[in-house]
Amino acid sequence: MQYFMNIIGLSNKKMIKFGFLTLFSFLWFLGFSEDFAKWLALNKVIPSDYRYGDLYRMSNLAQFKVPLQKCNIPETTESNHTSLILLGDSFTENERIEKNHFKGLDNYQRFFITDTIRIKIDTTKRNILIIETVERHFRERFVKPYMNLQLVDNESDTGKIDGRSILERIIKGHIPYSAERHESVLFSSNFFLTFKEWKAWVNWHCFNRVDKNVMLSKDKKHILYYADAQSSGIHSSFDKISDNEVTKMVENLNLTYQHYKKLGFDEVYLTIAPNKTSILGTDLGKYNHLIDRIQQHSSLKMPFFDVYTPFKKSKKMLYDIGDTHWNCDGKQIWLDEVNEKL
Template sequence: MRIFRYLLLLFALVLWGAGLSSTVSHWLYKTGLIVDDYRFGDLYRLSALPQFKQKQPICPPSNRSSDTASTHLYLIGDSFSEPQRLSESDFRVSHFQRVAWEHPQRIQLDPNKRNVLLIESVERHFREHFAIPVNELIVENDTSQTPNQQSSLSQQWNREFHRKDVEERLESALFSHDWAFWIKEFKAALTLNWFDRAYTSVSLSKDKKNVFLHSDTDTSKVLNSSFSILTDREVNALVDSVNTTAERYQKLGFDEVYLSLIPNKASILERNRGDYNHLIERIQNSPRLKVPAVNTYDSFQKNATLVYLKSDTHWSCNGRAMWLTLVREKLGI
């Protein structure tokens, strides 16, 4: 009996460690003790509604990259451009480097190449990204002469141990398997059918056929919602920030800078839900904007039912292919 208690305590400590530590959680993923709870989509994960359960697709590769291409492409982006969604093979370039928002990287430009910067942001985070200076790419003349700064002990500690999202990480560790999804689905379906309510992190469309991130529809989320108030003054300030960012990176050596805004799912599938603020259109059509923009909004609006995954905030393979075509045409890659 004592051995059983010790084993139970050890198991609890391992799961607690997974909630706190990145290293422990990665090890548990490798061993198969916990599995990816995003495998059926981020919105299914948040809503647990079985009608929105859809396995994440693997989109076909493009195989376009070329060692002889004259273009080096750099991309500042969010989850739409993560490695599992985009790679160098999707573009006719000889070098591709992506940096995530709020994770600066040092780079060295090749003056003998056409250096292009693409700044990508989903609609819900655009106002946050350009409310402050954009410094995600740190351009240096010779990165080999300026070695990476060593992180302090406190930075390493904060990177390894997560205190803010422990509860969410523990839930992922404990309830990531299919049996746990079944229990959560039963509870979510019961709540929706009996009380007409979904979990607070999501919103359902009026016809209940689509699920959205709640921050996209909640007007109290001023910087994120498609339906929050957006003044002309703020639009002008955001456009000026984009222009300033592009000018600075061109002075640092980039030949061209482009902007790509990805619409919120609700902006395409239910923009009549409230007073849509038309953020993307107002930015792209502003006479003050000096930066060429990849116009995803109009193309997505014309193909609304094809471009987003049922279970996710991100695009489908059709939406991804559409965006890639627009980028390739605009950037000439």
């Protein structure tokens, strides 16, 4: 009898070990797979960690807990034989911008601006290229001409360059595990957010501390991203920029423009999405006016969509309350400019 009890005990221990192994493997997978985490949010298995904005997500300050605006997507418009390639930052990612936002497109492809991509264009159509970058990354991205997009003749040669599979990354030790993503999946419910908000309130009101990734404007009305709200640094809206550096970036823009025109694009445009700090946080320092210094430079040949000027003049709130990105009204300003050209 004791013998059988020992066997049962061993079996139970194995089952418990297997159970824990399965559980922790699943938890690890949540932090490992960005696609799976997105799938869980899209299918409402878990609430989206960004539903109140990226800045609220980092700070958990309750006064900025406002759901992101949901913008209407227009109906399809009649084609005008135009193909648009968009190399963009997070302001134009697929969850924010879709084909139907643009008028009369036959084809629309969007890639992240830092990716190196091979594509094939249809020379029978009007081919337009838009390069969109947020202001805080502009200086680093145009320290040289931007040539991440390559054209090929064969459809079979298209795609992202150096796109290694997950298995290859694991073999080479590049495991894309994210503890932040792991935490987001497990603790993004309103129940856990309540406790996070209590902690954030205590830190702010008792110790005058907020999350290291955010800053508040002096009037405390706006929450901003620390990278562009700090007093100095290449990403800061207040970092001093010499005229020589501005001239060099303009030269690189011109070389970028000439490069893609020679490749066969009929039109090539630039968009610099203003930092939220550059519009709503200028009470923190002296703005370096990077955008208008680039756009108004006498040597600039590359056409652009100017978002900074209408944003600065507007009395509307053009950014989501708890987010670094523009809201529906802000996005529409950019779309109206683009669609006027289309």
